[in-house]
Amino acid sequence: LGRTAVMVESVDSTNSWLKERAEEGMAKDGTLVIAKVQTGGRGRLGRSFHSPEGGLYMSFFIRKPDTKMDTSLATIAAAVSARDAIHELCGIRPRLKWVNDVYMGDRKVGGILVEGKFDPVGKSMDHLVIGIGINVTTEGFPEELKDIASSIVNEAGIKISRSLLCARIADNLEKMLRKTIEDPEGLVEDYKGSLMYIGHEIAVHSGGNVRPARLVGVDRKGGLIVRYLDAEGTSVISSGEVTIRGG
Numbered sequence: 001l002g003r004t005a006v007m008v009e010s011v012d013s014t015n016s017w018l019k020e021r022a023e024e025g026m027a028k029d030g031t032l033v034i035a036k037v038q039t040g041g042r043g044r045l046g047r048s049f050h051s052p053e054g055g056l057y058m059s060f061f062i063r064k065p066d067t068k069m070d071t072s073l074a075t076i077a078a079a080v081s082a083r084d085a086i087h088e089l090c091g092i093r094p095r096l097k098w099v100n101d102v103y104m105g106d107r108k109v110g111g112i113l114v115e116g117k118f119d120p121v122g123k124s125m126d127h128l129v130i131g132i133g134i135n136v137t138t139e140g141f142p143e144e145l146k147d148i149a150s151s152i153v154n155e156a157g158i159k160i161s162r163s164l165l166c167a168r169i170a171d172n173l174e175k176m177l178r179k180t181i182e183d184p185e186g187l188v189e190d191y192k193g194s195l196m197y198i199g200h201e202i203a204v205h206s207g208g209n210v211r212p213a214r215l216v217g218v219d220r221k222g223g224l225i226v227r228y229l230d231a232e233g234t235s236v237i238s239s240g241e242v243t244i245r246g247g
């Protein structure tokens with residue numbers, strides 16, 4: 001991964017950049033694109049991702065991923081890779097909030113956005129774009145984010161190098177993507193080890209509804225296992241549908 005690397009000063013979104021190249025047949029498998037600034041950084045569920053200077057904004061292009069690798073497992077592989085890279089460089093192990101958020105303390109310092117394109121003829125994925133954004137030395141967040149977002153420098157008091165972080169993430173991700181195929185249970189166990197709210201009451205937000213539940217775990221496909229307080233048994237939530245908050 002990352003043997004072809006493209007570095008740009010500013011781009012709307014590194015994920016969009018790769019998706020556009022893919023449409024033109026111009027994206028090579030394993031390509032990594034890194035930007036210093038994103039003017040239209042995107043998050044899950046159509047949200048934006050604040051991307052000023054000081055953050056690491058990177059996306060990988062995976063052509064024809066293994067059919068066993070669905071987007072949830074790719075998200076989990078990327079979250080674990082970012083968690084471990086931050087831990088290796090600053091000594092603090094971030095926690096992960098299902099499915100794609102990287103937390104230090106009580107604030108989000110990063111997120112993952114995996115986007116895929118399905119090939120209806122081959123009946124498999126044509127490609128995946130794995131985007132990772134980490135607030136490294138970002139200081140000063142806009143009013144609406146200052147209570148929920150933070151950066152590694154604010155939480156750990158250390159200015160880690162963006163290029164070292166990028167290299168560690170790429171190395172880790174290569175291993176973790178292999179693990180999605182060779183040992184998905186092991187990968188999910190590893191992810192669960194730093195999952196926030198496990199065993200706790202959470203609020204499951206979906207299309208304007210909020211339902212209280214207890215967070216039980218994660219299944220082997222990366223789905224969130226919950227027990228709704230108003231229902232019998234457990235349910236599995238797949239990514240893309242809902243957001244969860246501490247109850």
Ligand code: BTN
Nearest residue numbers: 013015041042043044111131133
């Ligand atoms: C989220 O918070 O829901 C996910 C945020 C993902 C941000 C990264 S930054 C690099 C890549 N390009 C984007 O536009 N988004 C991802």
